[in-house]
Amino acid sequence: MRIPAFRRLWISSxxxxxxxxxxxVAVxxxxxxxTGSSAYVGLTGLFGLVPLLVFGLWGGAIADTVDRRVLLLVTNVGIAVTALLLWAQAFAGLDSVWxxxxxxxxxxAFFAVNMPTRQAVVARVVPEHLLSSAAALTGTMATFGAVFGPMLAGALLPVVGLSTLYLVDTVALVAVLWAVWRLPALPPLSGRTRRAGLRDVVMGFRYMATQKVLLASFVVDIVAMVAGMPRALFPELAERAFGDPPGGGTALGWLYAGIPLGAMALGLMSGWAHRIGRHGVAVTVAIGVWGVAMVGFGxxxxxxxxxxxxxxGGAADMVSAIFRQAILQTATTDEMRGRMQGAFTVVVAGGPRLADLTHGWAAAAAGTTVATSGGGALVIVGVVVAVVLLPAFWRYRAPTEPAPEP
Structure with a gap:
């Protein structure tokens, strides 16, 4: 927090x-x-996943070849404009799923370019040995919003209506634009900016293929999120299992807040993070706990x-996220960091969206209990198989803090 650039980004968040x-919550x-259908809600996963796949990978390549401050400004404006358009369609009462x-x-699409750029900026302004602490602080603030945002949404929905939720998000994005504007210029370390093309994306995949620890960190998170994230079922569960009225209520807010509530609590006590050296072990155990928690939830x-x-489950996911982000930041060179962050964004944000699709359809076919508890069991099996096939991840240790100069 003593680093001004990081502090401004963190406060704006x-x-x-x-x-x-x-x-x-509103979408x-x-x-x-x-529609009255969880299967349609599951489509949000598909429609969110495709732009994440395309623009997440390309956006990471762009972040490695241009001034990252400028790219953050452009993408944040794009996110604000689309949030405003979501408000307009809801306010007008179009009632069109499409x-x-x-x-x-x-x-x-804008988010997919923004996220790897933002994370690559953190790696430029924070010393390497503090990156796990930076990841913990960033994750804690994200979970703060994920706890109180859904609870606020549940309280506001019956009072101000759904369209106002989109409008508040639009206004909030002004804080990000202010923080990004105050950043210094962040061109590539080579000093040369250029257009990113398909060749840059391919180079990122080739680099990833040679880094087994990075590859494993992506694989285990895909297993955890695709098999174990049940959020597409929250609207149905809130109304049919936990007594919310059709217009929305507090149960929906609590369900959306549950995972980030645990993550935030863990994040507030994350001062120990920089003392953990066995990052691979920490991630593996945390994902196993996540799977057990999802079985219990179902x-x-x-x-x-x-x-x-x-x-x-949220607390376990926070542990996993802290150390996966630290692994990514420390095991990647700066000229590849944007591309690896792009892949990270695709996995972290794309996995839950794919889970929305699979859980929505599984619940429509077999019921919510099978979709949630069965998914948690698959997480436990999947992470064990992944670590057996990629043992270098289990053995990975964090770099040590550099010794002070005499």
Missing amino acids: IVTALGSQLTA PKQIYDI VVLALLSLNQ LAQSLWLAVVFLAI
Whole structure:
């Protein structure tokens, strides 16, 4: 927090973390209100995943070849404009699933370029031995918004209506633009900017293929998120299992807040993070706990027990996220960092969106209990198989802090 550039980015994320979560609740809620189907809500995963795949990888390559400050400004403006358009369609009462999904895709395209750029900026302004602490602080603030944003959404929905949630997110993005404007210029270390093309993306994949630890960190997170993230079922569970009225209520907010609540609690106590050297072991164990928690969530019969299991899963996911981000930052060179962050964005943000699709369809076919608990069991099996096949990840240790100069 003593580093001015990081501090400004971190403080600006307080407001925007809340605003972005209002939209994250509003989109699936609006679609469920229009259709009454979790299968349609699951389509948000598909429409969010495709732009993440395309623009996440390309955006990482762009972040390695241009001034990262300028790229952050452009993409944040794009995110704000699409949030404003989401408000306009909801305010006008269009009630079109396809308009909402199209705007979601556009929003995610800008997000997919923005996220790897933002993370690559952190790696430029924070010393290497403090990157796990920076990841913990960043993750804690993101989970702060993910806890209180959904709870705020649940409280506001019956009072101000769904369209206002989109509008608040639009206004909140002004805080990010202010913080990015205050950053110094961040061109490539070579000093030469250029256009990024397909060749740059391919070079990123070739680099990743040679870095087994990085590859494994992506694989285990894909397993955890695709098999174990049940958020597409929250609107259905809130209404049919936990007693929310059709217009939305507090149960929906608590379900969305459960995972980030546990993550935030863990993040607030994350001063120990820089003392953990066995990053691969920490990630593997954390993902196993996440799987167990999702099994418990699927079997829970009361709202509060369900939230407890979600919070346990959130705490485990926070541990995994801290050390996966630290692995990525320390095991990657700066000229490849944007591309690896792009792949990280595709995995971290794309995995849950793919899970939205699979869980929505699985619940429509077999019920919510099978979709949630069965997914948690698959996480446990999948992470064990992944570590057996990629043992270098289990053995990975963090670099030590440099000795002070005499």
